[in-house]
Amino acid sequence: SQQGEEDPQALSIQEGENATMNCSYKTSINNLQWYRQNSGRGLVHLILIRSNEREKHSGRLRVTLDTSKKSSSLLITASRAADTASYFCATGGFQGAQKLVFGQGTRLTINP
Amino acid sequence: DTAVSQTPKYLVTQMGNDKSIKCEQNLGHDTMYWYKQDSKKFLKIMFSYNNKELIINETVPNRFSPKSPDKAHLNLHINSLELGDSAVYFCASSQGWGEKLFFGSGTQLSVL
Structure with missing residues (x-):
């Protein structure tokens, strides 16, 4: 069975708005990672957050991890058209x- | 220079044929993987090698056989192709277990 489940499955927003995606998982983890996949391309690593970390930033990206709830969120601030892609969490x-x-x-x- | 390269990018073939996908990484990583992404975008690990040794072999039909001639290369050979094998196959590598993955651009396999 899949470990990570993202929510929502699809999200459509206007350029400049913030986008929040969530990931839930079932069992204990050492780390959780977020990846981006543009259409027809391979996945690109965005952020890795370890189980003893609660929040991590990288540019316009912010990732939080709540191990008590077994969930993580990815926030993209000030979105751009180039952010259009699929986003995956991986445990x-x-x-x-x-x-x-x-x-x-x-x-x-x-x-746009 | 492309970090993880796989060939071919597209593979169209008839049922029953045998085909191979090649993968090479120039990152000096010890660990390489094959992932399969189905039409619903589920990405599932198939195999993992560490220093040419098979470490992970998920529930994959034995028609799929990985081969690692050295730690920079991991090829995937598929015998007796079936319609259900149609998918995108990604090669990836990482410095260590559970660390961030570097993906190739994928091989779109279509079995007719």
Whole structure:
């Protein structure tokens, strides 16, 4: 079964607005990662947050992690048309298995 | 220079044929992976190699056989292709277990 589940499955906003995507998972993790996938391309790593961290920033990206609720969120501020992509969360190191397990992704559309 | 490169980008073939996908990384990583992304965008791990040794072998039909001639290369050979094998196959590498992945641009496999 999938470990991470993103919510919403699709999100459409106006350029300049903030976009928030959520990820829930089921079991203990060592880290959680967010990736972006543009149409027809491979996934690109955005941020890795470890289980002992609560928040992390990278440019216009902010990731939070709540291990008590087994959830994470990705916030993109001041969105741009170029942010249009699918965003995936991936959980690592759960149940002793050293592999990343991906959710189904959130399709984000930024309207100009 | 492309960090993780895989060829071919597109592969169209008939049912029953045998095909191979090649992957090379120039990042000096010890760990390489094959992921399969289906039409609903689910990304699922198939295999993982660490220093040419098979570490993860998910529930994949034995028609799929990975081969790692050295730690910079991980190829995927598929025998007796079936319609259900149609998907995008991604190669990836990482410095260590559970760390961020670097993805290739994917191979779109279409079985007719």
